[in-house]
Amino acid sequence: MGSSDTERADHLRVLGLSDDEIKVYQHLLRAGPSSVTELDDGVPDRSAAIDTVLGGLVQAGLARRSGSDHSRFLPVPPDAGLEAMTLRRESELKQARIEVLNAYDEFRRTVHNESTTHLIEVVTGSAIVERIHQIKGSAQREILAIDSPPYYIGGPNQEEIEQLSRGVAYRVVYSPESVEVPGYLTENILPCVEAGEQARVLPDVPAKLTIIDGSMAFVSMSVRDTDVNRSLLIIRPSSLLTALIGMFELCWRNALPLHASVGTEDDRLEPIERRLLALLATGAADDTIARTLGISRRTFFRYLERLMNRTGASTRFQLALHAARENWL
Numbered sequence: 422m423g424s425s426d427t428e429r430a431d432h433l434r435v436l437g438l439s440d441d442e443i444k445v446y447q448h449l450l451r452a453g454p455s456s457v458t459e460l461d462d463g464v465p466d467r468s469a470a471i472d473t474v475l476g477g478l479v480q481a482g483l484a485r486r487s488g489s490d491h492s493r494f495l496p497v498p499p500d501a502g503l504e505a506m507t508l509r510r511e512s513e514l515k516q517a518r519i520e521v522l523n524a525y526d527e528f529r530r531t532v533h534n535e536s537t538t539h540l541i542e543v544v545t546g547s548a549i550v551e552r553i554h555q556i557k558g559s560a561q562r563e564i565l566a567i568d569s570p571p572y573y574i575g576g577p578n579q580e581e582i583e584q585l586s587r588g589v590a591y592r593v594v595y596s597p598e599s600v601e602v603p604g605y606l607t608e609n610i611l612p613c614v615e616a617g618e619q620a621r622v623l624p625d626v627p628a629k630l631t632i633i634d635g636s637m638a639f640v641s642m643s644v645r646d647t648d649v650n651r652s653l654l655i656i657r658p659s660s661l662l663t664a665l666i667g668m669f670e671l672c673w674r675n676a677l678p679l680h681a682s683v684g685t686e687d688d689r690l691e692p693i694e695r696r697l698l699a700l701l702a703t704g705a706a707d708d709t710i711a712r713t714l715g716i717s718r719r720t721f722f723r724y725l726e727r728l729m730n731r732t733g734a735s736t737r738f739q740l741a742l743h744a745a746r747e748n749w750l
Contacts, residue, residue, distance in 0.1 A: 436506045438481065441467045441474045446483055446496065454487050454495040481506055542655040544639075549653050554580070556633055556655070560589050565632040565669050567623075569596040578609050582616045591618040594672045595679065596626040597704035606700075606713055614679065621676030622703040630665060638665050677702045677741075690749065697724055698744050701737065 430443045438446070444464045449455060452463065461471040475494055478484040482505060487493045544552045557564065557580060564584070585591060591613070600606050600622070614620050632638040638656040656662045679699055690698075693714060700710040711721040725737075734740040743749075 435510070436503065437510050438506075439469070439474075439477065441469045442477045442481070445471070445474045446478055449478075449484060449494065449496045454493045456493050460494065540657050540659045540661070542657075544653040544655060552653065552655065553631075553639065556637060556639060557581075557584075557631070560584060560633050562634050563590040563592070564634075565630075565666070565673075566591070566593045567596075567626050567628060567630040567669060567672055568593050568599050569626050569629045570598050570602055572602070572605075578613055581613050581618065585613070585617040592673060593618055593620050594626065594669070594676045595620060595622045595703065597622070597624060600700065600703040600705045600713070601709045603712075610679070620679040621673060622679050623672050623676040624704045626672065627668065630669060632662075632666055632669060635666060636662075638662055640665065679703065694724060694728060695749070697721070698728070698740075698749055701725075702741060702744075 430447065433443045433446065434440070441464075444467065445460055448460060448463050452459070455463065457471055457475070460475070464471075467474065475484065478494075479486075482503075483496060483499050484494050485497050487495045564581075581591060593613075595610065599610065610620065629641045630638060631640075636658055640654050640656065641652060656665060679702065693716075696714055697710060700713060705713070707718060707721060711718050714721070716724075729735070729737075729740055732740055732743040734743055
């Protein structure tokens with residue numbers, strides 16, 4: 422069997438074909454229409470009878486009878502058969518997952534009967550990144566997050582963009598420190614917002630939090646509480662998880678929206694003014710805003726003064742109120 426046959430066999434095995442069915446199917450692909458006798462002779466290293474194997478391939482939608490006397494078999498276009506096999510395999514995997522979860526619950530009740538130890542898991546050191554990927558990758562419906570440094574995973578968040586594309590909703594509340602991390606706004610936050618993330622900014626966040634499908638959360642201290650944070654708490658369904666969900670919703674209601682385009686099109690605002698207003702809403706420092714926009718402090722203050730004069734605002738708070746009222750934020 423050549424290397425391409427080996428690779429194909431691995432894929433067919435994943436879909437649920439037996440080794441005997443794979444061998445006969447591979448032979449049909451090479452030899453074309455064949456009689457039962459030819460297949461019996463051509464694939465001798467089997468553990469099952471050739472009629473049984475062919476029956477399995479026909480049922481899977483990968484082969485059919487041919488000829489006026491239906492004495493020969495040939496491979497058929499596999500679209501429908503593969504779709505059915507894929508769905509059947511997915512169903513089997515879901516059932517296996519349920520069985521494993523049930524087995525663990527039984528273990529916890531009968532062997533490890535401490536009632537609270539399974540509710541909180543402490544993860545430290547190098548295992549943190551792996552657990553974050555594992556938990557986020559299991560999301561099916563929605564991820565809620567309160568985002569703040571320190572960051573365990575740097576660079577663009579391609580994982581979130583891919584999840585957004587397959588229908589997982591994201592609501593994220595960012596801290597001002599998130600925006601101040603060099604490059605984080607342009608390389609991480611804004612690409613995710615453009616991909617569909619709902620983002621808001623809160624001047625003071627209580628913790629660094631991520632909630633997966635309302636059924637699991639991981640939480641750690643924000644950068645305001647510790648300079649080097651190398652521990653993570655994983656919270657499972659409990660009154661604590663319910664409280665964390667409530668805390669997120671409270672933060673979400675009190676946070677200011679952050680849009681990639683900063684509101685609707687308005688010919689009174691230049692693109693750089695829109696970005697400046699968005700950064701002001703985050704509570705970022707003046708130097709951070711100027712650096713992010715690629716302008717000098719002097720130019721930043723000139724834009725700020727022009728916006729305040731245009732809106733009649735005498736303070737940044739009044740400017741923010743006007744921007745919110747005009748749907749600029």
